[in-house]
Amino acid sequence: SQQGEEDPQALSIQEGENATMNCSYKTSINNLQWYRQNSGRGLVHLILIRSNEREKHSGRLRVTLDTSKKSSSLLITASRAADTASYFCATTNTNAGKSTFGDGTTLTVKP
Amino acid sequence: KAGVTQTPRYLIKTRGQQVTLSCSPISGHRSVSWYQQTPGQGLQFLFEYFSETQRNKGNFPGRFSGRQFSNSRSEMNVSTLELGDSALYLCASSPRTPSEGELFFGEGSRLTVL
Numbered sequence: 001s002q003q004g005e006e007d008p009q010a011l012s013i014q015e016g017e018n019a020t021m022n023c024s025y026k027t028s029i030n031n032l033q034w035y036r037q038n039s040g041r042g043l044v045h046l047i048l049i050r051s052n053e054r055e056k057h058s059g060r061l062r063v064t065l066d067t068s069k070k071s072s073s074l075l076i077t078a079s080r081a082a083d084t085a086s087y088f089c090a091t092t093n094t095n096a097g098k099s100t101f102g103d104g105t106t107l108t109v110k111p
Numbered sequence: 112k113a114g115v116t117q118t119p120r121y122l123i124k125t126r127g128q129q130v131t132l133s134c135s136p137i138s139g140h141r142s143v144s145w146y147q148q149t150p151g152q153g154l155q156f157l158f159e160y161f162s163e164t165q166r167n168k169g170n171f172p173g174r175f176s177g178r179q180f181s182n183s184r185s186e187m188n189v190s191t192l193e194l195g196d197s198a199l200y201l202c203a204s205s206p207r208t209p210s211e212g213e214l215f216f217g218e219g220s221r222l223t224v225l
Contacts, residue, residue, distance in 0.1 A: 033213055042115070042201060042216035088154065090214075097167045098144065099214055101154035 005102050006089060012108040019076040021105040023089030024069075030093050032065055034074050037086045037104070046074075046087075081111045112137060115217035117202050123223045129190040132220045136183050136204030143185040144214060145177060148199040157200075160185055161208065189222075197224045 007022045023032070031050045035043040049056045049065045049072065056063045062075040076083055086106045090099040116135040124130050136143050145157040156169040160179035177187040183204075189196055199221050203214035 030211070035214075035216075040199070040219075040221070042218045043203075043214070045213040045215065048213050092211075097208060098156050098159055098169075100156065101146075103153045 006087070006105040008105060009103070010106045010108070012110065013079060015079060015081055015109055015111050017079055017109075019079050019083070019107055019109070021074045021087050021107070023072045023074070023102055025072075025089075025091045025102075026070065027091075028093060029067075029091045031091075032063075032072050033090045033092070033099065034061075034063060034072075035088045035090060035101075037088065039085075043088065076107075079107075079109045081109050083107060084109045115202055115204050115215055117200075117217035117220050119220060120218065121221050121223075123225060124192050125225050126192055126194060128192050129188060130192060130222060131186055131188045132200055132202075132222075134185045134187075134202030134204075134217060136185070136202075137206075137215055140204035140206050140215070141183055142205040142208060143179055143183065144203045144205070145185070145187050146201045146203065147171075148201055148219070149197075154201070157187065166208075192224045194224050197222060 005024050029051050031048055033048045034046040037043045047058045047063050049063050060077045065072045086104045088101050088104045090101045092099045118133045142161045144159040147155045158177050159167040163179045174190045179185045199219045201219045203216045205214050
């Protein structure tokens with residue numbers, strides 16, 4: 001089964017609003033990453049947060065990590081139509097030696 | 112710096128045939144991972160290679176195989192294709208092990224099995 005699960009599965013907002021996506025996982029991790037995928041394309045890495053970090057920012061992106069709850073959230077502020085895409089969280093741990101992806105959240109930003 | 116290159120981008124095969132997909136990682140990256148993406152199963156890990164050695168393998172049948180060459184380029188092969196193998200196959204490279212950092216993905220090879 002997948003390590004990560006995103007919530008919600010789909011999110012539709014107006015341009016300028018904030019979008020929040022959540023990710024839950026099951027086992028201990030080294031780091032958690034967020035990726036974006038435009039329809040039918042490859043994934044683009046957005047941000048990585050390590051297990052000893054609680055919050056990280058990159059431009060309009062803010063990621064939080066709560067290892068006690070085994071969950072993470074991705075906040076996109078002041079969304080734009082170009083943010084329309086699927087967003088995936090991926091977890092990695094030393095034992096697995098691989099990144100395991102969740103099912104993704106499909107974000108639609110209406111102009 | 113050139114990104115991850117996957118070829119072919121699109122291909123159509125019939126059941127029972129075999130297919131080989133190619134991936135050229137970013138220069139200097141020694142780790143290459145392969146994923147299968149389908150609407151029903153999401154992103155499923157196939158295998159990961161580092162310095163020509165397969166270090167991890169996902170839960171796929173033996174029809175799925177891969178290899179990595181000394182220049183870090185990688186290929187994956189699927190034999191005796193089934194309809195359910197229709198998917199987007201994604202290759203990702205990393206300068207370190209996947210557990211240490213981000214993955215850099217190619218645009219994928221979309222396989223349709225008829």
